[in-house]
Amino acid sequence: MFPLTALTFIFCLAASSRGTPPPEARCPAGQGGCAGNDDTQLLQRTRVDSRATMARMQHSWWRHYKHQDCNHDGIPECGGYSYWNGTNSKGGGCSNPSSCEFQYRLFKCLDPGRCCVCRPPCPPGVATSEPGVYNFGRWNNWGAHIETCAPWTMPANDKDLAALLKYAKAKGYKVRPSGAAHSAGGLVTDALVPGVLVVSLARYTAPGAWEYNLTVRPGGNASVTVNAGWTQLQLMAKIRPLNYFLPSFTAGYFFQLGGIVANTVHGGVYDAGFIYEYVTRMRVMLHDGTIKIIDQESEMRFWRNSYGLLGIILGLEFKLVPR
Numbered sequence: 001m002f003p004l005t006a007l008t009f010i011f012c013l014a015a016s017s018r019g020t021p022p023p024e025a026r027c028p029a030g031q032g033g034c035a036g037n038d039d040t041q042l043l044q045r046t047r048v049d050s051r052a053t054m055a056r057m058q059h060s061w062w063r064h065y066k067h068q069d070c071n072h073d074g075i076p077e078c079g080g081y082s083y084w085n086g087t088n089s090k091g092g093g094c095s096n097p098s099s100c101e102f103q104y105r106l107f108k109c110l111d112p113g114r115c116c117v118c119r120p121p122c123p124p125g126v127a128t129s130e131p132g133v134y135n136f137g138r139w140n141n142w143g144a145h146i147e148t149c150a151p152w153t154m155p156a157n158d159k160d161l162a163a164l165l166k167y168a169k170a171k172g173y174k175v176r177p178s179g180a181a182h183s184a185g186g187l188v189t190d191a192l193v194p195g196v197l198v199v200s201l202a203r204y205t206a207p208g209a210w211e212y213n214l215t216v217r218p219g220g221n222a223s224v225t226v227n228a229g230w231t232q233l234q235l236m237a238k239i240r241p242l243n244y245f246l247p248s249f250t251a252g253y254f255f256q257l258g259g260i261v262a263n264t265v266h267g268g269v270y271d272a273g274f275i276y277e278y279v280t281r282m283r284v285m286l287h288d289g290t291i292k293i294i295d296q297e298s299e300m301r302f303w304r305n306s307y308g309l310l311g312i313i314l315g316l317e318f319k320l321v322p323r
Helices: 004-017 039-068 158-171 232-242 257-261 297-303
Strands: 100-105 113-118 135-140 147-153 174-178 196-200 212-216 222-227 267-269 272-274 279-285 291-294 312-322
Touching: 039 113, 100 135, 158 174, 158 196, 158 279, 158 312, 174 257, 174 312, 212 232, 222 232, 232 257, 257 312, 279 297, 291 297
Parallel strands: 147 196, 174 196
Antiparallel strands: 100 113, 135 147, 212 222, 222 312, 267 272, 279 291, 279 312
């Protein structure tokens, strides 16, 4: 129920908008809020309330949008996340990538979690991304305790990736592959290393059977070729309904397969080893953009746990077991 004074205020405001009613209609006897029969005080009080409301709105705007006003002129340079007009024509992102970057901030943006905020200043020598290759902003690890100025690029195919490597070579940049940004230390890069481009296969599509292909062999055993940018969850969604599993697995369903194989981590059960032990072939890209299939154990053993030092792993063939 509304307080009596609030009802009186509404009554007086409505009455004043219809002309000048009799005094007894404007201010019922014995009730406050109208200051007698003087409409001037009511108007002054309304103006004061409006100014206070505007001040609160301005404070709320600054509190929520100050991270989008890069030059502190009161005009936000960073708008909302765009699904169509982002960093390039291949996908969404922040529409002003020169000043703004994407950050995940739940409950802080109108599109939940998708925020475009001002880029902090970077030291000299920071790499710039190759035009036309999707730029997801600056590389940060998932714990957000390693924040860098390195562009986080996501090529869509072999052609994009080869162009990115050529661009990096011409600029003298280092190319560092990243998986799902789980890196706790400076394994990919850190804030102190200039001239680094970080490459992710999150948007990458492999050609033909290297995107996904299941081969069942006599006796029930099978193998699968799969995009190295896929996560373990994406692979399991394909093979588990068919009763096939990797001989070993990790609890982290969101790790990218290429990152799992290129590091000395992930996997291990009572009667099995790390996941990388069950890779039987690899499709890789070398520093000059050429593609190579690695199928000899004498060479493959160097690509396991290679941390991206030999090239970028694009596709993997795993041994599977029925269960």
